[in-house]
Amino acid sequence: MVSIKDIARRAGVSISTVSYALNGNPKVTEETSKRILAVAKELNYVPNAAARTLKKRETRIIGAFLTTFEGAFYGKLLQGMKEEMNKRGYDLVICSGTQSHRMLPEGILDGAIILDRLFSDEELLLHANRGHKLVVLDRELKHDNIVQVLLDNKAGATFAMEYLIRNGHQKLYAVTGPEGSFDSEQRLGAARQTVERGGPLITYKEIPGNFDKASGEAAALRIISEYDGPVGVFCLNDEMAIGMYQALRGTPYRVGEHIHVVGFDHIDITDYVQPRMATIDYSERRWGAVAAEQLIKLVEGDSSAQHERIYVGLVEGESVGPASAGM
Structure with a gap:
């Protein structure tokens, strides 16, 4: 690889003069600068990004760390991050897996947005103690170098359970996440609290899920096996709710009549399933944009960086009244 030493040797100048010319420093005359740049082009010189980063102590690159890319949730979230960063002169790198974690201590990134269960709280606090700037979307951590931008999960789960109770359901299920x-x-904590407030006549069960369609399908089969009358089901995300819709198709049990489903995330497909699904709505794009905005404030030393909460609302579904116990 061609170095500035090679350019200096060919141009007959010092290494420092080459460095000044390549960085546009006015200490070098226009004539000398043109000659050095011509030699650099002739030798196909490519600047060493790592060395430049070390000198400037910035890369203008932000990392978004995710546990997985699966499902319909992440596209708008990442697009919101990217749009906000690009407006402010930063680029986005998407990272996943424990090996990618080394990008933080190696100084490749100016900061990071964390939505990754593979990071422990202790690891993130260690990075923050070393001066790394972080925004967390999936936990609560107190540190001067960490800002929380969190979804209002508790409000959303409360809306979902109250909606089912308000529409007459006394037998309720929640399909959990991983x-x-x-x-x-x-979400689960808020669902339990809402059930407790609902009174002694309500029965409530939880079914383990994994935020994917397969676990929604498995939950539907269990509910069918236990069915003795209309039930309300809160799936803690839309992917599982869609899986439940698919599993019930072709069975005698109809969504919106025998089994009433509420999801969470309002992914695009929920507007097209029949009957229309009830779900908890918020803007993934805004969540990503706010996370990016707050992180850049942290990185640039802006004292207005602050914790943010992304608010949610309920989108009602169709045919929410419970069916009679007999079929």
Whole structure:
């Protein structure tokens, strides 16, 4: 690989003069600068990005760390991040897997947005202690170098359960997310509290899920096996709710009549299933944009960086009244 030493040797100048010319420093005359740049072009010189980063102590690259890319949820979230970063002169790199975690301590990134259960709280606090700037979307951490931009999971789960109770359901299920998921734990806690407030006549069960269609299908089969009358089901995300719709298709049990489903995330497909699905709505794009905005404020030392909460609302479904117990 061609280095600035090679350019200096060919141009007959010092290494520092080459460095000044390549960086546009006015210490070098226009004539000398043109000669050096011509030699650099002739030798196909490519600047060493790592060395430049070390000198400037910035890359203008932000990392988004995700546990997975699967499902319909991530596209708009990442697009919101990208749009906000590009407006402010930053680029986005998407990272997944434990090996990618080394990008933080190696200084490849100016900061990171975390939606990755593979990061432990201790690991993130260690990075923050070393001066790395972080925005977390999936946990609550207190540190001067960490900002939380969190979805209002508790409000959303409360809306979902109250909606089912308000429409006459006394037998309720919740299909959970993966173990250790912050969103699942927040939603599940609020669902339990809402059921407790609903009174002693309500029965409530939880079915383990994994935020994917397959676990929604499995939950539907269990509900069918236990069916003795109309039920309300809160799937803690839309992917599982769609899986439940698919599993019930072709059975005697109809969504919106025997089994009433509420999801969470309002992914695009929920507007097209029949009957229309009830779901908890928010803007994934805005969530990503706010996360990017707050992180760049942290990176640039803007004292207005602050914790943010992304608010949610209920989109009602069709045929929400419970069917009679007999079929």
